[in-house]
Amino acid sequence: MTVSNILRKSCLIALLSLGTSAFAAETADSAMPIFDLESLQPTREQMIASLNTVELLRRHHYNRISLDDALSSEIFDTYLRQLDPQRSLFTAADISTFEEYRHKLDDLLLVGDLSVGFAMHTRQIQRADQRMVYALQLLREGIGQLDFSSDQNILIDREKAEWPADQQALHVLWRQQIKDEVLRLKLAGREQDSIQELLEKRYLNAQKRLYQTRSEDIFQNYINALAQVYDPHTQYLSPDNAENFDINMSLSLEGIGAVLQSDNDHTKIVRLVPAGPAEKSKQLAPADRIIGVAQDQGEMVDVVGWRLDEVVKLIRGPKGSSVRLEVIPASNPPSDMTSREVALVREAVKLEDQAAKSSVLEFNEQGNDYRIGVIEVPGFYIDFKAYRRGDPDYRSTTRDVRHLLSDLQEQEVDGIVLDLRNNGGGSLQEATELTGLFIDKGPTVLVRDSKGDVQVLDDPEAGITYGGPMAVIVNRLSASASEIFAGAMQDYGRALVIGEPTFGKGTVQSIQPLNHGELKFTLAKFYRVSGQSTQNRGVVPDITYPSLLDTVEIGESSLPRALPWDTIPAARYQADSRLEQFIPLLTDKHKARAANDPEFAYTLARIELNRAMQEREYLPLNEERRRTEQKEFEDKLLAMENTRRKALGEEPLAALDKEDPLMDGTGIPSPMAEEESTDENDPFLAETGHILIDLLELKRQVASAS
Template identity: 75%
Template sequence: MKRFNSLRTTCLVAFFAIGTHAVAEEQPANLDLDSIQPTRDQMVASLNTVELLRRHHYNRIRLDDALSSDIFDGYMRQLDPQRSLFTAEDIQAFEEYRYRLDDLLLAGDLTIGFAMHKRQIERLSQRLEFANSLLDEDLQSLDFSSDQQILADREKAEWVATDIDLLQLWRHQIKDEVLRLKLAGRDMDAIQELLSKRYKGQTLRLTQTRSEDVFQNYINAFAQVYDPHTQYMSPENAENFDINMSLSLEGIGAVLQADEEFTKIVRLVPAGPAAKSQKLAPADRIIAVGQEEKEMVDVVGWRLDEVVKLIRGPKGSNVRLEVIPASNPPTDLSSREVVLVREAVKLEDQAAASSIIKYGSGENEQRIGVIEVPGFYIDFKAQRRGDPEYRSTTRDVRRLLEEMEAENVDGLVLDLRNNGGGSLQEATELTGLFIDRGPTVQVRDTDGQVQVLDDPDAGISYKGPMAVLVNRLSASASEIFAGAMQDYGRALVVGEPTFGKGTVQSIQPLNHGELKLTLAKFYRVSGQSTQNRGVVPDITYPSLLDTTEIGESYLPRALPWDTIEPADYAIGNQVSPFVKRLNERHQLRAANDPEFTYTLARVELDRGIKDREYLPLNEAVRREQQDAFDATLLKLENQRRVARGEEPLKELEETDPLLELNPAVADEDDAEEDPFLAETGQILIDLLELQHQVADAS
């Protein structure tokens, strides 16, 4: 794999317009800051946004001095997330407005927000000018044998005191950039060419900053103090909402978001090109995009909408992505190229699917049915036109359950891993297949009124033992279903704590753009919120993802977990009395399972790398650290391979073993090779045995 390093601490979040102030006063020739002024339409839209949030947002917050301070801090994090553009003097000048932003927003006055952003544009302009001037010099003069080091994460660092200090910080950051590319095996000529193209490209995009970019950033700094899912969308972004959020379903089939200077994959659309490739995973970061056989375009530091436009293209055409795998430790930004064929993702390709895992043989054989539910879908168009064969999650699962009954399965696993949700109606109706009748979820609105959604139909489609398998990317409707199964005692919930998305949003049109705001919260029938904490499994598996950076609890100002009065429901088949003994049996197996032990050891190894506060700018020391990590990783992989009866490796392979374990990219036709799915089936067999023991004793 190629070793790649980014300008880790300097470029702005890709979703936002890129910009800043200068140590010198010279500006790029085409950068006209005077033309960036708020328009009348934007002022009216800001007033409308203020009123909508004050009156209708679920989180009733007063727009006062305290909230003004929060807006100020959020805007600073947005403009300079790694504190590498502004000086302490800049911040002191801004502090005059910390407690005045509320009054200005109430008056529709956007001038201060624009002024702060234009200062940031000036600073970033000078940062890029400095970088380009350094590249024009002889990079060979950079000293990589000193004891210098750089702070790995400057999010909470002190602002640098002076312009001289800022220049020194920028020099260290560029030196770190060059060092990482050297460690990746690139020569100085190649490094100079790559960075020169990147910085000049960022300079060009900076000169194209529009008033609309600045307004969207500023008004979102205000909107997102209410909660992270409340968002203003400009007219252009509102028109292309599906494209911006998920590349539509005609493209590569991946949901993307900005992550500092990178574009990050949030999740893979089931049966889409990205998922089918088995080479991409959630949290992978895209650093370059190529069309067909054309040269790759470096997209580090690009805005999200620009990256999206580059990735999309005609159906049937190829797109090449250079990505940094999520499984890499933070200091190892190795990259690989993935070639995808753009295509539309059809509903039937995403439909629920079934398989059977067999345990034992002969008379002792036990069969566990598996139904994978990629999303909560319904073909509304076919339903509205009266098509009796319209597709939906509940209809498909009901049919698969009938097939499972015919196969005489001993238990059932409903696999909701990486299921990001979908139709609330389908989550309710699917719950109804496994309970007789009763409430399925509660929804509390802005006024505190609680609506209880229920399953009114008597009868159960499947009465046998059951487990629901979830992971960190199981969200929204998945959490509603899993929570209901747990509350009713109907199924074991197994896997990782889920995402924690327990809020409801609505799109409100404005005179200029649209506002997505949170109007309600979901609650389980037990009265617990699914918000923030998600659904906590009865039996927990180690996570394949860095859960500290994925999930609702990671998002700033996420609404809290809380409770309301429980609904009136009857607990059915209780599995809770068996959970402790099931956990004990699982832990004994996991201690000797090569996949579980590898995952736990890998998580610990990666955490040790991530916890490093400083990175050395000494080439020999950095190489020593990388070699030590690779040696440990090779040792872990060989322990795993030997335990599986495979030949050990002499050196690391390009494909990371964690990809093999990730259900988003694993071979869906080989369920028995999925260690977490196989273990879930084994837990169900344990449950059957314990239930039989209780029945015999009684």
């Protein structure tokens, strides 16, 4: 018998000691079909796919790591986090049994042995079912018998908590979690009968989905534990998900236009597709959590605990049809389950809707009139079909921006702002060509592969389309191609970069078909012409604005095992360093203005309030204390909003209207969530115009002095 077979036999005996009969007995009272755990076994195709995945990652991934005991330990921890992210299913005894295989997964994967991964997942199914049975029994006894007057507290984030000692400890924890769920729904305004009905339905649905677990689900989870230790953008796609690759990145453009991901039991919005229904609604924002989906006027379906692909199937639908989402805003404190309903009409996002567009801001500074041109670039797009068939009028970001620059120069603007906020990237070719409009010649971006070879991409055309004063405004959701362009403008000294540190997505992925499914893996990394990576840190602005987006939750640095920021030798390029001397003075002028700007003051105060709420470790399970805490938060929020309104000469609010969020979908604090945001009421864009005018004045002073 081989070492592999010995390991396999021993792990199956150890890990499956609970047995399928115990599982069936626990579920016998639930009116659900008995689930045959023994049917969950790896197939020959999966074993071959695992061997192919191991070989591809070892030979071709950018992050060339040896599959050894150290990596085995990382795979082990990653898989445990996937199976039980909040440490509320496994006991310390389960973990002790698993630990025997911490440093053996590498040996097993090298020979295509998937038994440990399947056995660990099987134990998780057993524990999850026990939790459903316990919860349903507790709920059927009536939530009225739960005590909400004790001094108990519950740990908010259990990711690093101790594992429950035994089954009794699990029951104590599960009871606390159910009390917390009930309290959250009570504070969100639901009646007791409604809460009981909702939670019973939620746990029954979760149990039903648990019994639908397939061998393919286990295989995908286990192989992704291997893939994810290389970097967060490396992913195994099962045959079903390979056909729906966009599920883990973006909904179909004939949908709501939102990038979604799983976040424990919730479906979280990562970003909004420019010009999509979600972005246009101004009612959704990154980090919002979707907890319910309804078709047109149909019943709202609770999707807490659902798999991402299941939620996506509900949200998708034919163009022109309606969908309603129940959403918990990201701005809510951790204990606040107050939700709002958002109605959207599914539609295809057209190229012309995403096209760059321009406007002009007018200012009067110290008796002088200024006109600042603004070009909003939602994405780096190109009409590939028209381009390939030789259509001379094909649309692209660079072509559209070139026309807009010409129009703005005819209007005799004093400077130009390129707005790349919420621009998630797109065509690398377009990022390179757009850079070429503002520099005469030279490199635009460097691409380093896994072998260390560096490719230099250059400005394809000599000459400058626009050489005047310029600023680029970015935020946390400016990613990929946006970062390449902004980084180039900063390195060349061609424009001031203003706003928030960008997303930090500086890697290149490729998809490789396997015998069974596909593997998406990272094979290269982007670098700025200065040699700095855009990875992880993103582009750090010359002048920084505050942000309501939580960088702990959003951005490359928030992803586990994200590749690090680093540098390589710089390319040969000619930079203009004259902007650097003005940045300290421009920053001082900006801070002086911001100190008296009610929008900036509100944003800073809101950041501090959110930070204080996020730093809490425990929540009380005492209803009176929980209600007091929520009221204190809402009172502070109302006071902040009324301070802002008073400074703007607006009428104060008597109370917060939770159906009218204080933030629109762009992340900009606004009392007009239902109204279309315009340049005139965008404080950050207006401030960028002021900074550009400051730059013009400083340059004139230097010119006069010389």
